[in-house]
Amino acid sequence: MKRKFFLCFFSVLLLVLSGLFFIGFADERANKKSQLTVPWDEFKKLIHLAEDEIVLSLETFQKLLEQTGKKTTPAHTSKGGNVVLTKAQFEKIVSEMKPHPGLDIRPPFDYLITKAIYSGKMKQENTSFIGTFSVHVLKKDAYLKVPFLSQGIALEDVKVDGKEALVVSENGYHHVVLSRPGEHAIDTRFSLKSSLKKGPHKLDLTIRKTPITLLRLEMPLKDIDVEIPQAQQVLTSVKGGNTFISAVIAPDSMISVRWRKRVTIAEKIPPKLYTETHHLISIEDDALKIHSDINYSILHSEVDRIRLSIPKDVNVLTVQGEGVGEWQELTNDDERIIVVPFTYSKKGSVLVRIKAEKTLTEEGNITSFSGIRVLDTVRERGFIGIELNTSAEVTVAEIEGLERVVVQKLPRALYNKSAKPLILGFKYLKHPYALALDIKKHEKIAVPIATINSGSAVTLFTEDGKIVHRLIYQIRNSAKQFLEIQLPEKADIWSVFVGNKPVESSMNAKGKLLVPLIRSRSVDNRLDTFPVEIIFCVVKKRFSPLSFLESSLPAVDLLISQLIWSVYLPNDYSYIYFKSTLEKEEMIRGLNIFTKAKRQYDDKAMKELSISEEMKYDKVGRDKLKSIYKGKDYQSRFRNLPLQEEQLSSQVDAELEFGGRLEGLAKQEMPHPPVSSKTAATGILPIQIQVPTGGQVYRFAKTIIKPEDPLTFRVTYTQLWIVRSVKWLFIALIIWVLYLNRRRFKKALGWSKERSEDLAKLYKGSDNKIQRAARSIITPIVLIGLIIVFSFVSKILTLLTVFLFFVCVGYQVSIYRQEKKKTKLKQEYEDNV
Numbered sequence: 001m002k003r004k005f006f007l008c009f010f011s012v013l014l015l016v017l018s019g020l021f022f023i024g025f026a027d028e029r030a031n032k033k034s035q036l037t038v039p040w041d042e043f044k045k046l047i048h049l050a051e052d053e054i055v056l057s058l059e060t061f062q063k064l065l066e067q068t069g070k071k072t073t074p075a076h077t078s079k080g081g082n083v084v085l086t087k088a089q090f091e092k093i094v095s096e097m098k099p100h101p102g103l104d105i106r107p108p109f110d111y112l113i114t115k116a117i118y119s120g121k122m123k124q125e126n127t128s129f130i131g132t133f134s135v136h137v138l139k140k141d142a143y144l145k146v147p148f149l150s151q152g153i154a155l156e157d158v159k160v161d162g163k164e165a166l167v168v169s170e171n172g173y174h175h176v177v178l179s180r181p182g183e184h185a186i187d188t189r190f191s192l193k194s195s196l197k198k199g200p201h202k203l204d205l206t207i208r209k210t211p212i213t214l215l216r217l218e219m220p221l222k223d224i225d226v227e228i229p230q231a232q233q234v235l236t237s238v239k240g241g242n243t244f245i246s247a248v249i250a251p252d253s254m255i256s257v258r259w260r261k262r263v264t265i266a267e268k269i270p271p272k273l274y275t276e277t278h279h280l281i282s283i284e285d286d287a288l289k290i291h292s293d294i295n296y297s298i299l300h301s302e303v304d305r306i307r308l309s310i311p312k313d314v315n316v317l318t319v320q321g322e323g324v325g326e327w328q329e330l331t332n333d334d335e336r337i338i339v340v341p342f343t344y345s346k347k348g349s350v351l352v353r354i355k356a357e358k359t360l361t362e363e364g365n366i367t368s369f370s371g372i373r374v375l376d377t378v379r380e381r382g383f384i385g386i387e388l389n390t391s392a393e394v395t396v397a398e399i400e401g402l403e404r405v406v407v408q409k410l411p412r413a414l415y416n417k418s419a420k421p422l423i424l425g426f427k428y429l430k431h432p433y434a435l436a437l438d439i440k441k442h443e444k445i446a447v448p449i450a451t452i453n454s455g456s457a458v459t460l461f462t463e464d465g466k467i468v469h470r471l472i473y474q475i476r477n478s479a480k481q482f483l484e485i486q487l488p489e490k491a492d493i494w495s496v497f498v499g500n501k502p503v504e505s506s507m508n509a510k511g512k513l514l515v516p517l518i519r520s521r522s523v524d525n526r527l528d529t530f531p532v533e534i535i536f537c538v539v540k541k542r543f544s545p546l547s548f549l550e551s552s553l554p555a556v557d558l559l560i561s562q563l564i565w566s567v568y569l570p571n572d573y574s575y576i577y578f579k580s581t582l583e584k585e586e587m588i589r590g591l592n593i594f595t596k597a598k599r600q601y602d603d604k605a606m607k608e609l610s611i612s613e614e615m616k617y618d619k620v621g622r623d624k625l626k627s628i629y630k631g632k633d634y635q636s637r638f639r640n641l642p643l644q645e646e647q648l649s650s651q652v653d654a655e656l657e658f659g660g661r662l663e664g665l666a667k668q669e670m671p672h673p674p675v676s677s678k679t680a681a682t683g684i685l686p687i688q689i690q691v692p693t694g695g696q697v698y699r700f701a702k703t704i705i706k707p708e709d710p711l712t713f714r715v716t717y718t719q720l721w722i723v724r725s726v727k728w729l730f731i732a733l734i735i736w737v738l739y740l741n742r743r744r745f746k747k748a749l750g751w752s753k754e755r756s757e758d759l760a761k762l763y764k765g766s767d768n769k770i771q772r773a774a775r776s777i778i779t780p781i782v783l784i785g786l787i788i789v790f791s792f793v794s795k796i797l798t799l800l801t802v803f804l805f806f807v808c809v810g811y812q813v814s815i816y817r818q819e820k821k822k823t824k825l826k827q828e829y830e831d832n833v
Helices: 002-021 040-047 058-068 087-095 412-417 603-608 619-628 645-667 720-740 742-765 767-775 778-790 795-832
Strands: 053-057 077-079 082-086 111-122 126-137 144-150 154-160 167-170 173-178 182-193 202-206 212-219 224-227 231-239 242-249 254-261 272-283 287-310 315-320 328-332 335-359 366-369 379-388 393-400 422-428 434-440 450-461 466-477 482-486 492-498 505-507 513-516 530-539 546-552 560-569 573-580 695-705 712-719
Touching (some): 053 058, 053 087, 058 087, 082 087, 111 144, 126 144, 224 242, 272 412, 287 412, 393 422, 450 546, 450 695, 560 712, 573 695, 573 720, 767 778, 767 795
Parallel strands (some): 111 212
Antiparallel strands (some): 053 082, 111 126, 126 182, 144 173, 167 173, 212 242, 287 335, 328 335, 393 434, 466 530, 505 513, 573 712
């Protein structure tokens, strides 16, 4: 008993120690040459097995505990950095150890059918088959159902390893039941219907896909041709009037055998060629591009080449097709002939594609096309489709041997080959034919290769005369190299960004800023926009107590679809009247002498708040923006420009970013080289200045701006103390005028009092009539009619009539309630009496 225990203990411990110290030699099944042999005496000395105590290193002890899967450490003692266990403690740990996960190797498949051999013998009415299948069962301790033939096949007998097999039919297949792992041989006999007398002469066998599939078939026929489409190799032999077929089948689910009686050809019949040609003629600026597809139908015999006749003024560029060799050009009696050889002889349907061109004259005179004629054919017909890839005007000058066809009735292959809609279609049945086209070239109109989809400008005015502009253009560009900007004289350029990245710009001889552009990305078959940002500063005269100031945006050489311009003006001034080439927002359209048309921006409040993109459209975000823009709503309203909310929000974003953008420039120690010019040093910011953002914000907008359209505004302003003085002076003037005309006002007051008394008497005399009119049910109906009439005449009269309608209805409701209450009290009184 002890001997068995030690043998078991030795095996387990050998497995653990070999995994720890000899990882590369543990898998004996993978590599039988890699083995570890430890003498028994050495192994006993290694773990002190002969003693009552077993000494293990701490690392080995931890590895053993990991094999048990327990998190708690069993009882043990330590000595000299090692772990000392008794035999009982060691045996307990070994009994609790679990197999390593890497040793639990599961097969990738439960079973594999590696080879199938179908041996058949054909009779008059059926074919008998013997099927042999090699099956490898990989799954252990389980019953497996292995499908081997289609359920539609009638079985005669099935054996596994020479013994009767258990067969079940389900899910469209016959299955054998296997329980033992390893290799098995399944032998089955079955029959299929077939006929040697009447057609069709075919045999179809449904099979399982296997890596190796062999077919052996004996047919009581001779002088036959056999075809098996699934076979990669077919060998036939004739013995004693029977044909023996041996075929290697590619992995497939069907074996189809076709046969026919072999016909002996006495002599070779010459080939006959029929063709249908599709010509696509593309009219370009300088040439006719001809794309010809020649569809051959070759009968009787194979051909190894074809010949084509080409007009003298047509240059052949390429000849392509399956098995087409290098073509050659020959001249025969002043006729250009193209010889196209095949790399192998061809028969049946053959397609040859030819690309050619015919050069146009500079004036674009009448151009003729006589086609590509196919030689050595029995019959040739063709179709011609014409597409226009230029701005020229095309008319048909002359046609001969052609029939006009509606382009929609051209062959589908030719119709779909054109990238653009076809403008003309023709059909011909034989050669020769001629087509003359009158191509008139017109001067091309230049279209924009780049546009500014939207523009945003923010301008800050300081009292000492500095004007800081920040321009952001959203550009779509396909091929334009530079954006040209005509900046004011002595303008200091602070930064230039393209696609949110700094770029190096330059000045041309005309003093225009050249900003290098990038190409727009294509998104959903359209060009996307990218931003171009320019910040520059201009110095003009400082503010005075009473004057006007004006400013303008620089002209660009692109069409601007829409532009919004925001202007920051100092708070200590009153801005009386704005004049601009752009449309003004509603709050500054008229005179601002006595109105408080102010939208003050508070940069300090902006720095204390944080507004996310989502908050701009909810109530919390709007309230925060109103706290930043004091006095007026932060949004603008334009009478003639239907700006969307996203556009106005984008402009508000640009205004809010303006101050932070300037601070970022002021903090730059070594910015990118913005401009190469005589007044600016490369690599150094022209002006480093921190401009506090604040003031009154006003906005202007315009759509469809051409490069020559001026973008200016002018405002008349004055200091606030002057406006206040004028207001107090005006009030004092009114009081003084009232004092001087006090007697007249006293008489007017007396006259007004007498008229009031007369109106009061008139009301008292007509009180009954007014009450009857108010109580009448017809009065509300009349008022509704007046509301409808006044709605087309005057808004004030409509509102007044609506007010009278509600007063009348309220009065009638109150009278009704009072009468109902009186009736109720009277009824209660009568009941009590």
